[in-house]
Amino acid sequence: KAGVTQTPRYLIKTRGQQVTLSCSPISGHRSVSWYQQTPGQGLQFLFEYFSETQRNKGNFPGRFSGRQFSNSRSEMNVSTLELGDSALYLCASSLEQINNEQFFGPGTRLTVL
Amino acid sequence: SQQGEEDPQALSIQEGENATMNCSYKTSINNLQWYRQNSGRGLVHLILIRSNEREKHSGRLRVTLDTSKKSSSLLITASRAADTASYFCATAPLSGGYNKLIFGAGTRLAVHP
Numbered sequence: 001k002a003g004v005t006q007t008p009r010y011l012i013k014t015r016g017q018q019v020t021l022s023c024s025p026i027s028g029h030r031s032v033s034w035y036q037q038t039p040g041q042g043l044q045f046l047f048e049y050f051s052e053t054q055r056n057k058g059n060f061p062g063r064f065s066g067r068q069f070s071n072s073r074s075e076m077n078v079s080t081l082e083l084g085d086s087a088l089y090l091c092a093s094s095l096e097q098i099n100n101e102q103f104f105g106p107g108t109r110l111t112v113l
Numbered sequence: 114s115q116q117g118e119e120d121p122q123a124l125s126i127q128e129g130e131n132a133t134m135n136c137s138y139k140t141s142i143n144n145l146q147w148y149r150q151n152s153g154r155g156l157v158h159l160i161l162i163r164s165n166e167r168e169k170h171s172g173r174l175r176v177t178l179d180t181s182k183k184s185s186s187l188l189i190t191a192s193r194a195a196d197t198a199s200y201f202c203a204t205a206p207l208s209g210g211y212n213k214l215i216f217g218a219g220t221r222l223a224v225h226p
Contacts, residue, residue, distance in 0.1 A: 004155070031212045043201065043216035055211045090155060094212050099143045099205040102214060104155040 001027055004093050004105035012111045018079040021108045025072050025093030031055075032074040033102060034066060037088040046089075049074055050096065078110075086112045119202060119217040127225050132189040134220040136202030137182075143205040145178055145185050146214065150199045159187075159200075164207070192224045 005024045013019050025032050034046040045058040049068035066076040072093075078085055088109050092102035120135045138145070144163045148156040162169045162178045162185070169176045175188040189196055199221050203214040 033212050033214070035214075035216075042218050043203075045213045045215065048212050050211070056213045058213070088153060092156075092212075098211045100212065101146060101158045101161050102156075102212060103158065104148075106155045107153075109153075 004091060004103055006089075006091050006105040006108050008108060009106065010109045010111075012113060013081050014113050015081055015083060017081050018077060019081060019110060020075055020077045021089055021091075021110075023074045023076075023091030023093075023105060025074070025091075026103055028095075029093035029103070030072050030096045031094045031100075032068055032072065033092045033094070034074070034076050035090045035092065036060075037090060037107070038084075038086070043090075046076065081112045083112050086110060119200075119220050121220060122218070123221045123223070125223045125225065126192055128192060128194055130192055130224075132192050132196070132222055132224070134187045134200050134202075134222070136185045136187070136217050138185075138202070138204045138215075138217070139183065140204075141207040142180070143207050145176075146203045146205070147174075147176060147185075147187050148201045148203060148216075150201065150219075152198075156201065189222075192222075194224050194226050196222060197224045198222060 007022045031050045033048040048056040052068045063079045068074045088107045090107045092104045094100040094102045146161045147159040173190045178185045199219045201219045202217045
């Protein structure tokens with residue numbers, strides 16, 4: 001099976017812009033989670049989607065949003081970008097059961113100038 | 114915020130030596146997982162240990178879990194240069210978790226030939 005894919009791999013934006021990141025899970029995986037990784041805060045959970053519904057959300061401002069499509073592909077959007085949003089954004093997919101191992105994509109490296 | 118601490122923050126050893134990393138966490142868990150990350154790339158799942166298990170093995174990996182102390186350790190035996198990476202423990206909370214993982218700060222392991 002193909003692994004989790006994320007596009008784009010690298011992105012440069014300026015403050016105030018918005019950005020959309022895409023994630024395609026492993027075939028058959030219906031749960032998609034998003035994480036932000038920064039040197040200062042480490043790996044932090046953003047949100048998780050299952051069957052097009054957000055089941056869980058981390059402690060991030062409303063500028064961070066996401067959605068999941070009927071084919072389980074997911075997108076996350078960050079509006080009004082701030083310098084502190086520069087990070088590696090990782091997507092992970094897992095089987096529908098809760099608390100399973102997660103399979104991570106290579107990440108999208110976002111730089112905000 | 115992160116669930117807990119990992120110790121040590123960095124570890125440097127020679128090929129063939131064993132590497133031990135420790136992880137502490139704060140809340141009750143469903144399971145604890147270990148992941149590896151090579152130089153800013155995606156995370157690779159190594160092993161999952163459930164809260165009712167005390168020890169688990171996978172190849173050269175041995176994981177222990179002490180729920181009374183809220184701690185876990187990862188032992189890599191006979192280390193190789195290819196084991197050079199960052200290692201993260203991640204906990205799946207007992208309540209309200211779905212597929213949310215809470216990561217530690219990680220241990221950077223360097224294995225020298």
